[in-house]
Amino acid sequence: MATHAPPVEFALPQVLTYPASTPPFLVAQGAEGRLYKTTHITSSRPCALKYRPSKSYRHPILDARLTKARIQAEAKVLDRCCREGVPVPAVYALDAGGGWLMMEWVDGVPVRQGINVWLGERPEDDAVPDAEVADETPLVDLMNRIGEAVGALHRTGVIHGDLTTSNMMLRPWAGGQSNGVSGEDGEKKKAVGGDVILIDFGLATQSVADEDRAVDLYVLERAFASTHPRAERLFTHVLEAYKQAYKKAPSVIHKLEDVRMRGRKKSMLG
Amino acid sequence: MSLETIQIEHVPATHRVHVALFRDVSNADFLQSQLLARNADFEYAFIDASSVASRLQLLSAVYRALTNLIDGTLQTNNVHSEVVISLSPSNNIAEAYRRWGITLGKTKDIVVAKIIYPPSLPSPSEDSTAPAPTLPTTEDIWAHLSENVKGTPVPLSDEQISKSTDWPKLRKYYALNGLPVLAKITDEAAKVKEMERLIIMRMALRGL
Numbered sequence: 001m002a003t004h005a006p007p008v009e010f011a012l013p014q015v016l017t018y019p020a021s022t023p024p025f026l027v028a029q030g031a032e033g034r035l036y037k038t039t040h041i042t043s044s045r046p047c048a049l050k051y052r053p054s055k056s057y058r059h060p061i062l063d064a065r066l067t068k069a070r071i072q073a074e075a076k077v078l079d080r081c082c083r084e085g086v087p088v089p090a091v092y093a094l095d096a097g098g099g100w101l102m103m104e105w106v107d108g109v110p111v112r113q114g115i116n117v118w119l120g121e122r123p124e125d126d127a128v129p130d131a132e133v134a135d136e137t138p139l140v141d142l143m144n145r146i147g148e149a150v151g152a153l154h155r156t157g158v159i160h161g162d163l164t165t166s167n168m169m170l171r172p173w174a175g176g177q178s179n180g181v182s183g184e185d186g187e188k189k190k191a192v193g194g195d196v197i198l199i200d201f202g203l204a205t206q207s208v209a210d211e212d213r214a215v216d217l218y219v220l221e222r223a224f225a226s227t228h229p230r231a232e233r234l235f236t237h238v239l240e241a242y243k244q245a246y247k248k249a250p251s252v253i254h255k256l257e258d259v260r261m262r263g264r265k266k267s268m269l270g
Numbered sequence: 271m272s273l274e275t276i277q278i279e280h281v282p283a284t285h286r287v288h289v290a291l292f293r294d295v296s297n298a299d300f301l302q303s304q305l306l307a308r309n310a311d312f313e314y315a316f317i318d319a320s321s322v323a324s325r326l327q328l329l330s331a332v333y334r335a336l337t338n339l340i341d342g343t344l345q346t347n348n349v350h351s352e353v354v355i356s357l358s359p360s361n362n363i364a365e366a367y368r369r370w371g372i373t374l375g376k377t378k379d380i381v382v383a384k385i386i387y388p389p390s391l392p393s394p395s396e397d398s399t400a401p402a403p404t405l406p407t408t409e410d411i412w413a414h415l416s417e418n419v420k421g422t423p424v425p426l427s428d429e430q431i432s433k434s435t436d437w438p439k440l441r442k443y444y445a446l447n448g449l450p451v452l453a454k455i456t457d458e459a460a461k462v463k464e465m466e467r468l469i470i471m472r473m474a475l476r477g478l
Contacts (some may be wrong), residue, residue, distance in 0.1 A: 020279045085451035
């Protein structure tokens with residue numbers, strides 16, 4: 001990437017033009033918004049600022065209304081999750097009119113990256129089972145924690161809308177639970193250790209329909225299979241933990257069968 | 271001098287924030303009467319310290335008030351009363367004053383916040399020879415405060431604040447009772463940290 005032309009400099013949102021101890025750092029950029037790392041109140045409190053820039057192709061009134069509604073919806077969902085104990089970042093501040101939302105900074109790497117480190121950077125050769133297949137427990141544990149987090153989310157009545165292993169963070173454990181183990185093994189174990197924190201609720205909705213929950217799981221299942229084909233068979237552990245964490249899971253899993261048969265869209269519209 | 275000047279992140283350099291904490295204030299009623307009379311000399315945010323959980327909570331409210339000031343979206347008369355209502359999770363302004371402002375006969379310890387900012391610039395076509403109004407210095411503010419607030423100044427640290435905090439009251443104000451997330455935490459210090467997190471979130475979500 002560095003060899004290409006310098007990245008496009010985006011205009012900063014108004015709020016980030018005021019002085020701060022460290023300059024804002026553009027972490028990620030999507031179709032709808034940009035994510036900056038910056039600070040909240042004091043220089044020692046890192047935070048993530050999600051900014052939805054206005055879209056010039058939309059009518060200004062509609063644009064303002066959509067941006068505002070989406071920021072508000074995301075903040076409300078995060079609030080609800082936090083109060084119910086679902087692992088998500090807290091909201092620090094927001095300005096719906098200004099199109100930004102300041103959230104707790106989650107340390108660590110995306111789950112996707114953790115799993116890939118565990119699996120090794122080899123090309124996809126899922127057909128060949130490893131001869132020296134090491135103890136898979138740490139990875140299975142991670143699957144369980146994912147299932148638990150998603151179960152807690154659905155119990156709360158929130159549908160994430162874009163569940164992927166990139167939208168989950170692995171926040172390292174304080175002490176580092178893999179101490180004692182050294183070498184490559186320890187490194188790999190560390191890669192899949194940590195608390196699972198769900199992030200990016202930009203597409204989240206509040207719903208208590210099993211259908212919506214099943215679609216949420218289906219999206220995760222598909223994303224998982226395409227991102228980590230060599231770990232696909234471990235996905236059942238996610239569903240197992242989901243069942244443990246969420247008592248109405250059986251009917252959702254049942255619905256999931258239907259969704260698998262027909263795909264994500266029920267109405268065949270859109 | 272116990273008046274602290276604070277640099278908050280993402281606040282224009284032209285705006286200055288001062289905070290202080292006074293214990294055992296004997297003339298709280300007088301201070302409130304000055305606010306009600308809209309005495310311009312008493313433009314401060316006077317906050318009942320028993321309704322404050324931490325420095326971070328207070329500064330989050332100050333930050334929100336400043337944001338509203340800069341955007342021109344103040345919901346109250348001035349930025350100082352905006353600080354008080356920014357502590358509230360609800361849109362009820364009278365209730366916010368009752369809960370976070372000075373209560374007659376009850377308020378003992380008072381947190382003071384003062385925001386200094388340049389008045390909006392006069393249009394250049396107007397008399398430009400008029401001298402720019404000078405802003406009060408930190409010393410000026412402290413002189414006025416220490417003369418008028420009859421109490422013992424102490425540093426506004428989390429430790430000092432926690433001595434005044436009335437947690438049962440805060441749990442009620444921010445609807446923290448019976449929350450699943452708090453029920454799971456057994457460690458007392460971790461619980462306070464989590465409550466602070468939820469309180470700041472409630473404040474941020476006011477009006478949604």
